[in-house]
Amino acid sequence: MNSRKIYNYIDSNKLNIELAMNDYIGYVYTVIKNCSCNLPDEDIEEIVLDTFYTLWSNQNRLDINKDMSPYIAGIARNLVKKKFRNIKSNENIDDYEEKIADLGNIELIFIEREKGYIVKEELAKLKRQDKEIFIMYYYEEKSIKQISKYYDISESKVKSKLFRIRKRLNKVLKKRGYVSNEE
Numbered sequence: 005m006n007s008r009k010i011y012n013y014i015d016s017n018k019l020n021i022e023l024a025m026n027d028y029i030g031y032v033y034t035v036i037k038n039c040s041c042n043l044p045d046e047d048i049e050e051i052v053l054d055t056f057y058t059l060w061s062n063q064n065r066l067d068i069n070k071d072m073s074p075y076i077a078g079i080a081r082n083l084v085k086k087k088f089r090n091i092k093s094n095e096n097i098d099d100y101e102e103k104i105a106d107l108g109n110i111e112l113i114f115i116e117r118e119k120g121y122i123v124k125e126e127l128a129k130l131k132r133q134d135k136e137i138f139i140m141y142y143y144e145e146k147s148i149k150q151i152s153k154y155y156d157i158s159e160s161k162v163k164s165k166l167f168r169i170r171k172r173l174n175k176v177l178k179k180r181g182y183v184s185n186e187e
Contacts, residue, residue, distance in 0.1 A: 010075065011068040019063035025056050028076055030145035032056070035077045038120065039084040051087060055080045119182050126176050130169065137162060138169050 013024045029052065036043075036051050043051075058079050066075070127135050133155065140146040140154070141162075148166075152159045 008072050009068065010066050010070055010072050013072060014068060019060055019066070021056055021060045024059065024072065024076075027144075028072065029056075031073060031143060032076060032080050034143050035080045036084055039081055043084075043087065047087060051080065051083045054083050058083065115182065119177060122176060122180060122182070123173055126173055134165055134169060137165050141166055 032055050148159050148162050152162045
């Protein structure tokens with residue numbers, strides 16, 4: 005699965021939604037979780053399923069020569085926005101009390117987003133394979149074994165690469181004041 009073009013998910017002129025789900029469910033979950041700070045898990049799961057349903061429903065409009073991940077991430081983000089619009093239109097005064105209590109989390113949300121930007125910035129500086137290994141493991145939830153098979157390298161080499169990347173990211177985060185020296 006070196007190339008993740010949409011045509012890799014087409015069987016007999018139909019989208020193989022099961023294959024797409026197997027490959028992208030972890031990625032979609034991460035995209036949704038990153039976009040939706042306070043949505044309950046049930047809503048996130050609903051959006052994950054809706055993302056694949058929307059993909060399947062619009063399979064005739066897909067440009068099969070495009071990459072799958074940006075397309076599917078766009079669907080997921082749009083569904084999160086739609087969910088927030090629906091929540092906002094159904095709010096009552098009791099909901100505002102909960103929101104006020106959650107305002108203390110805004111700083112934490114900001115910090116986590118800033119860390120995310122730093123990690124993304126650092127990943128862009130890595131060699132292609134190292135970056136892909138990190139993304140496969142942490143964002144696509146692939147196992148060490150799956151990654152080692154995919155790249156035809158030993159499991160210990162995958163572990164070593166992940167360790168070095170984490171060490172590098174930790175160093176950068178410490179330098180920017182996001183990780184305590186005590187950790």
